[in-house]
Amino acid sequence: MQPKEFKRQLDELGRVISDGIAYFVAWRGLMVEDEDSAHALNRYRGLFLSARSALLGMALMQFAKVFDKDPRAVSLRNLLGLAKENRENLTPHATDGNLLDIDRKIEDSESLLHRLKCYRDQRLAHHDSTVTGDTRLLYGEVTKLIEETKSMYNSLTRAHERASMAFEFLGRETERHTSEVVRIMREDRERAARRIKETDISTT
Numbered sequence: 301m302q303p304k305e306f307k308r309q310l311d312e313l314g315r316v317i318s319d320g321i322a323y324f325v326a327w328r329g330l331m332v333e334d335e336d337s338a339h340a341l342n343r344y345r346g347l348f349l350s351a352r353s354a355l356l357g358m359a360l361m362q363f364a365k366v367f368d369k370d371p372r373a374v375s376l377r378n379l380l381g382l383a384k385e386n387r388e389n390l391t392p393h394a395t396d397g398n399l400l401d402i403d404r405k406i407e408d409s410e411s412l413l414h415r416l417k418c419y420r421d422q423r424l425a426h427h428d429s430t431v432t433g434d435t436r437l438l439y440g441e442v443t444k445l446i447e448e449t450k451s452m453y454n455s456l457t458r459a460h461e462r463a464s465m466a467f468e469f470l471g472r473e474t475e476r477h478t479s480e481v482v483r484i485m486r487e488d489r490e491r492a493a494r495r496i497k498e499t500d501i502s503t504t
Contacts, residue, residue, distance in 0.1 A: 301382050303460075306390045309374045310457055313366065314465050316374070317453055320362030321467055322474045324446060327355035329478030340485040343492075357424055360437065364420035366449055367406065367413050376452060377406065383456065394459030402452045409448065412441050 330352045332338050341348040368375040383391040384399050391399065406413070419435040422428040454464040 301386070301390065303390060306379065306382065306460065309379060310460060312374045313376060313379065314453065314457070316362050316365050317449060318465070318467065318470055320359050320366070321446060321450075321471055323355045323359035323362065324442075325471050325474040326478050327352055327359060329475055329482065330355070332482060336489075337482050337486055340489040341482065343489055344485070360416065360442075361420060361424050363442075363445065363449065364416050364424075367416075376402075376449070376456070379456060380406070383459065391456070391459035393462050398455060398459055402455055405448055405452055409445055412437070412445055416445075 330341065330348060332341060365373065366376050369377055371378065380399065380402055383394070384403075387394060387396070387399065415434050415436060418431075418433045419437060422431050422435065450465075450467045454467075457463050457465065
C-alpha cells in the first residue's frame, strides 16, 4: 500500500470513530437520571426511546467496525498490520515500540471485542433467532474502549504524519447540544404544567 492510500483509509477510519463517539455521547445525554428530565422526554417517548435505542446500536456498530478483521475493511487492526509490515514507508515517525503498544492495547481488549462482534453479528447486523456466546457489554468497558480507541488512532496518525484528531471537541459539542435539547423539553413540560394549573384556577 502507498502512503497516499494509507492516509485515505486513516481519514475514513477517523470518520467512523467520530460518528461512533457522537452517537454514544448523544445516547448517554438522553439517558437522563433526574426525574424532571425523564418526565419531559417521556412526553415524546415515541421519539426519544427510539432515538436512544438507535444511537446506542449505531455507536456499537461503529466501534465494531473499527476492529473488524475482514481484510476488506478499513479498520484499526488492518491499518496497524500494514504499518507493521512497512513501518518506514507508512509510519515513518513511529518506532517498533509505538506500534507494539497499539497491538498490546488491542490484545488487552480482546474479550470485549469478541463480545462486541457477537452482539454486532447477532443483534445489529442481523437478528438471529437465538444468541450464542457471551454478548454482555458493560457501560464501563465500552467507555474505556472508546477512550483507548481515540488514543490508539491518534498514535497511528502521529506515526504516519505527526497529526492527531480532536475527538474531545466533537464529544463536548455533542454533549452540549444534547443537553440543550433536554433543557428545551424540560421547559416545554414546565410551560404545559403552568398552563394546566392556570386553567384550573380560572375555572374554580
